Structures are given as structure tokens and as C-alpha cells.
Amino acid sequence: MGKLIEGVWYDQWYDTKQSKGRFQREDAGFRDHISDDANAPFPAESGRYHLYVSLACPWAHRALIFRELKGLTDHIDITVVCPDMLQHGWVFGMPEPLYGLTKLHQLYTKAKPDYSGRVTVPVLWDKQTETIVSNESADIIRMFNSAFNEITGNHDDFYPQHLREQIDEWNAFIYPNVNNGVYRCGFATTQEAYEDAYDDLFAALDKIERHLATHRYLVGGQITEADWRLFTTLIRFDAVYFGHFKCNARRIQDYPNLREYTKELYQYGKVAQTTDFYHIKRHYYFSHTMINPTQVVPKGPQLDLSSPHQREQQVQTSL
Numbered sequence: 078m079g080k081l082i083e084g085v086w087y088d089q090w091y092d093t094k095q096s097k098g099r100f101q102r103e104d105a106g107f108r109d110h111i112s113d114d115a116n117a118p119f120p121a122e123s124g125r126y127h128l129y130v131s132l133a134c135p136w137a138h139r140a141l142i143f144r145e146l147k148g149l150t151d152h153i154d155i156t157v158v159c160p161d162m163l164q165h166g167w168v169f170g171m172p173e174p175l176y177g178l179t180k181l182h183q184l185y186t187k188a189k190p191d192y193s194g195r196v197t198v199p200v201l202w203d204k205q206t207e208t209i210v211s212n213e214s215a216d217i218i219r220m221f222n223s224a225f226n227e228i229t230g231n232h233d234d235f236y237p238q239h240l241r242e243q244i245d246e247w248n249a250f251i252y253p254n255v256n257n258g259v260y261r262c263g264f265a266t267t268q269e270a271y272e273d274a275y276d277d278l279f280a281a282l283d284k285i286e287r288h289l290a291t292h293r294y295l296v297g298g299q300i301t302e303a304d305w306r307l308f309t310t311l312i313r314f315d316a317v318y319f320g321h322f323k324c325n326a327r328r329i330q331d332y333p334n335l336r337e338y339t340k341e342l343y344q345y346g347k348v349a350q351t352t353d354f355y356h357i358k359r360h361y362y363f364s365h366t367m368i369n370p371t372q373v374v375p376k377g378p379q380l381d382l383s384s385p386h387q388r389e390q391q392v393q394t395s396l
């Protein structure tokens with residue numbers, strides 16, 4: 078694990094000394110946008126963009142899910158990095174297809190030779206101008222949601238105008254407390270920082286559990302972006318965050334509504350095929366050697382994600 082400083086790679090762990098042991102996620106460095114306007118700098122075009130992902134990473138998983146749901150698999154190719162992220166950061170098992178690079182940080186310096194910052198997935202690459210359009214999953218899923226609609230003919234909308242305010246509210250609550258909340262637990266280097274993050278996380282999950290007792294989804298009776306953003310953390314929770322990140326007040330299995338909701342989303346469309354528990358467990362347990370120095374990866378837990386979910390009955394009985 079490391080970062081680029083003025084284009085040079087340094088192998089270093091997150092610095093939590095300045096923040097009293099608290100993990101603080103860096104903002105993404107590339108924030109451009111693909112648009113459905115043909116004259117935009119990055120216009121939507123079939124075959125022009127390439128997505129670099131890790132199957133382990135919850136942020137990259139959002140992008141993979143939207144690529145599937147929005148019918149983009151024939152229009153945007155992907156490269157999957159190795160689950161092991163060690164001294165070189167994210168690396169490719171085989172040289173990646175566009176330039177034969179072996180490490181993801183080489184792609185960042187190809188886009189910006191003096192880049193400073195962390196080298197993260199997902200990365201949305203423009204083959205034409207040979208640069209990174211965006212390495213921010215929150216932006217990438219918005220682009221996938223609408224920019225390619227004319228090309229794919231898929232007009233499913235996970236961020237509909239009339240629900241935007243409520244979706245944004247849930248996102249603003251779920252990001253610090255849940256999505257990043259599990260990392261705030263796992264990467265904390267002081268007891269106090271860990272306990273604060275843990276309390277925030279379980280207060281948030283308890284609140285979402287109560288909400289899901291009377292609402293099938295987070296917002297508006299339909300699956301939205303807010304659900305998919307929550308899902309990629311929930312699906313990793315029992316396998317990784319509960320043990321490895323010490324998020325162990327309760328498992329998702331112990332929350333009846335969250336458990337069935339997670340199953341419903343997992344069973345939706347081709348979402349199960351975007352979820353890879355080998356990569357998920359291997360990445361976290363093998364890469365974070367300061368948390369798990371033996372690099373032993375647990376065999377369990379055994380999860381039942383495929384039995385029919387009970388969401389209809391659950392929501393009806395509590396109304």
C-alpha cells in the first residue's frame with residue numbers, strides 16, 4: 078500500500094498521526110465527467126472508455142453494478158486488478174490490455190506524470206485522450222446512470238429527479254457512518270478513534286434497520302442509487318468488516334430487515350455475478366498486514382444469499 082508523490086511511488090501506510098488515530102479518506106484526484114453532449118470534452122461513445130476495478134473494493138463494486146444494470150457491458154470494457162495490494166499498491170495479474178502496464182500507479186502517471194495522491198480503484202479511463210476521466214465512484218455511477226442512455230437504449234433511472242433530495246440525504250448519512258464508517262473502525266490506530274467510529278456505525282445500521290421495517294427500499298418504493306451505495310458495504314460486512322475491521326456488535330445476519338434487503342439486492346439482475354467473495358476476503362485479509370500479519374484468510378462465514386428473500390412479507394407485516 079502506498080502513494081504517489083510528484084509522480085514517484087512510495088510504499089507507505091495511511092498516516093493517522095496528525096488525526097489522533099482517525100482514518101481520513103483522501104478526496105479523489107480526477108473529477109471529470111462523461112456527458113451525453115457530443116461536443117463535451119468526454120462525450121459518451123461506445124468502446125471509448127475503459128474501467129479499472131478491483132472485485133474486492135466496495136467503491137469499484139458500485140461502478141461494476143451500474144455497468145451491468147445499465148447495459149454497458151458491451152460498451153465499456155473492464156480490467157480487474159489482483160486482490161493482493163501490497164508494496165506496489167494495486168497490480169495487474171497479467172499486463173493490462175491497453176498499454177501492457179503491470180501496476181495501477183503507472184496508469185496514474187501516464188495520465189498525469191507529476192501526480193500526487195493515493196492510487197485507488199475504480200478508474201475510468203479515456204482511450205482517446207489517454208487520461209483518467211474520474212477516479213470517484215460516486216461520480217462514475219451518475220455518469221453510467223444517464224450519459225449512455227441513447228447508446229444503450231436503457232433508460233432505467235436510479236437517480237430520478239423527484240427523489241434526488243432524499244437520495245442525497247441518505248448518501249450523506251450512509252457515506253461517513255457506514256461506507257467509510259467500516260474503514261474508520263478498521264483503520265483506526267487509537268482506541269478512542271475506533272470506538273467513535275464503531276458507535277456511529279451501529280447507530281446508523283440500527284436506524285436503517287428500523288427504516289427498512291416499513292420501507293422496502295431506502296427511498297420512494299423503488300431501488301435507487303442510495304440502495305446500491307449501501308449494498309456494496311452490506312454484502313462485505315459479515316465476511317470481512319465484522320472480523321477484520323472489528324465491526325462486531327452485530328452481523329448483517331442478525332438484522333432481519335437488513336439481511337433480507339441485502340439478499341433482495343444481491344438477487345437483483347446480474348448483481349450476484351458482480352460479487353466475488355474470493356477477491357473480497359483475499360484482498361482485505363492478505364493485504365492489510367498491519368491488521369492481520371499472518372495473512373491467513375478465514376474459510377467462513379457461510380452465507381445464505383440465494384434463498385428467497387422475505388421483503389414483501391416483512392414490510393407488509395410491519396405496516
Ligand SMILES: N[C@@H](CCC(=O)N[C@@H](CS)C(=O)NCC(=O)O)C(=O)O
Nearest residue numbers: 134135136195197198199212213214
Ligand atoms: N473516493 C473513492 C475511493 C476509492 C478507494 O479508496 N478505493 C480503495 C479500494 S477499496 C483503494 O483503491 N485504496 C487504495 C489506497 O488507498 O491506497 C471512490 O469512491 O471511488
